[in-house]
Amino acid sequence: MADDRHRPDAGVTGPELVDARALAGEPDGFQRLWTPHRMAYIGGENKPVDDAAGPGCPFCRIPSLPDDEGLVVARGTRAYVVMNLYPYNPGHVLVCPYRHVADYTDLSVDEVAEVGALTQSAMRVLRAVLAPSGFNLGMNQGDVAGAGIAAHLHQHVVPRWDGDSNFLPVVGRSRALPELLSDTRARLAAAWPTPTGG
Numbered sequence: 672m673a674d675d676r677h678r679p680d681a682g683v684t685g686p687e688l689v690d691a692r693a694l695a696g697e698p699d700g701f702q703r704l705w706t707p708h709r710m711a712y713i714g715g716e717n718k719p720v721d722d723a724a725g726p727g728c729p730f731c732r733i734p735s736l737p738d739d740e741g742l743v744v745a746r747g748t749r750a751y752v753v754m755n756l757y758p759y760n761p762g763h764v765l766v767c768p769y770r771h772v773a774d775y776t777d778l779s780v781d782e783v784a785e786v787g788a789l790t791q792s793a794m795r796v797l798r799a800v801l802a803p804s805g806f807n808l809g810m811n812q813g814d815v816a817g818a819g820i821a822a823h824l825h826q827h828v829v830p831r832w833d834g835d836s837n838f839l840p841v842v843g844r845s846r847a848l849p850e851l852l853s854d855t856r857a858r859l860a861a862a863w864p865t866p867t868g869g
C-alpha cells in the first residue's frame with residue numbers, strides 16, 4: 672500500500688501544508704463512500720496516538736499556528752473554524768472548541784452558544800463565497816459513530832450542491848476539489864464578518 676496518490680496529503684501542495692499532522696481532519700486514504708448521512712471517516716494514518724489533549728491532538732495544536740498554516744478560517748473566544756484537510760466537498764469546514772472535550776454534553780453553555788454562532792457564520796460565509804444549495808451539519812460522537820478524532824469534538828459544516836454526489840467519488844475514488852484548500856481558506860477568511868464589538 673505504498674501508493675502515494677492515496678496518502679492523506681496527496682494533492683496538497685505548498686510549503687505551509689507539508690506537515691499534514693498540523694492540519695484539521697481525519698485521514699481516510701480517499702476510501703470513503705459518499706454517505707453524507709453518516710459523516711464518517713474510516714481509517715486514518717494521521718490520527719492521534721491517544722485521546723490526550725495537547726500537541727498530539729490536531730484540534731488542540733491548530734490554534735497555536737498562524738491562520739494560513741493551520742488553515743484557520745476564523746477564531747472566536749471559545750471556538751474556532753478550520754478547513755477540513757479531508758473534505759467531502761469544497762468549503763468543508765470544522766467548528767471546534769479550543770477546549771479538548773470529547774462529548775457534546777461536556778461543553779459549557781457559552782461553548783455551545785459559540786459553536787452554534789460560528790456554525791451560522793460559516794453557513795452565511797459559505798453561501799456568499801461558494802453559493803452552495805444546501806448543507807450537511809453534524810457531529811460524530813464516539814468512534815462507533817465515525818468520529819476520526821473522537822477525543823476533541825468538532826462540528827462538520829459541509830456545503831452541498833445539486834449533483835455533487837455523482838459517480839466520481841465511487842468510481843474514481845477521488846473528489847473533485849476545484850480549489851486548493853489554502854485558496855478556499857483565504858476566500859472564506861476574507862468574507863468572514865468582522866466582530867461588531869462587545
Ligand SMILES: [Zn+2]
Nearest residue numbers: 728731771823
Ligand atoms: Zn484536542
